[in-house]
Amino acid sequence: MSETSQNKSNSSDEIDLLDLFRRMGRTISHWASALGRSLLISVVFLLRRWIPLGLSLAAGVGLSYFLKYTSESSYTSDLVIRENAVTNADMISYINKLHNYCQEDNKPALAGALSFNTEAVRNIIDINAYWIIARGKEHVPDQVDYANDHYVVDTVNIRMQDRLDIRVKIKSPQELTLLQNAIISYINKDSLFQQRNRVRLRQNKEMLTRLNYDILQLDSLQKVKYFEETRSRKPSNGGQMIFLQEQKTQLVYTDIYNLYSRKQSLESDRDLYKDIVTVLSDFNLPSKRENGGLYYGKHFIPLFFVITLLILIVLANRKKLKEVYNKY
Helix, strand or coil, X not given: CCHHHHHHHHHHHHHHHHHHHHXXXXXXXXXXXXXXXXXXXXXHHHHHCHHHHHHHHHHHHHHHHHHHHHCCCCEEEEEEEXXXXXXXXXXXXXXXXXXXXHHCCCHHHHHHHHCXXXXXXXXXXXXXXXXXXXXXXXXXXXXXXXXXCCCCCCCCCEEEEEEEEEEEEECCHHHHHHHHHHHHHHHHXXXXXXXXXXXXXXXXXXXXXXXXXXXXXXXXXXXHHHHHHHHHCCCCCCCHHHHHHHHHHHHHHHHHHHHHHHHHHHHHHHHHCCCCEEEEECCCCCCCCCCCHHHHHHHHHHHHHHHHHHHHHHHHCHHHXXXXXXXX
């Protein structure tokens, strides 16, 4: 290919590229102009119809406060417990039997489970158990999975296996203390949970007995074998034997400390977590009701506004809509 032909080809490519940029610029400019015009039309449309739109907002606010004062109060509070004898999955499944009773409005079954009279359980709206999620490698509780949508295979944000959250919805918050005691009693009276806890405590006691025995044996071995016998022997090969015996003594120290650590852990479980469950955080008295004006307002105010806006749009374009309807 000659040099002239190559120059013409390069020039043609440059022209095509410049033309492409010009077209892109015109398209973007057209879109920006159309967007700005649409925004301007929308603002003018809303301003010219501010009265019906304002009335829709006022109607949403009014209905929200009407429902607030006419509906029964609802309060929520959370109880955090640690399971000592059973798995989290078993405990959540067991507690959510109460949730099923609430959903089915089975007041007699709920009263029997909680050892309440039927009138007392009318104050209870719902009881539900949830997993607690620990984010990151620290395994510190960060949030409660109220939506039950945690990705189970997530290896970073995990479900904590030693605690769970119990959320109750109740009409009168003054009954929370009685309800907490009733829930704990409901858990403790399960025969399978009681049996598992007895087995756990028995195994704990047996392991502590064995650890105490092993600690005494290692301690005696340390004193006799690695001190008295070592000192009574004469070093050979420049003290090499003494050096090896001191190294073995250090190994015994490590074993003893490991046994003591296991012993302390078991003693903590025995003394601090001797029941089926341990309450880590009590129900807190809620400061305000859950279904207040804001609860209803965030649903009804946008709903009224959108419905009114759609009606106004239809009325403003009724001629065009009529033409389209007649055409098709």
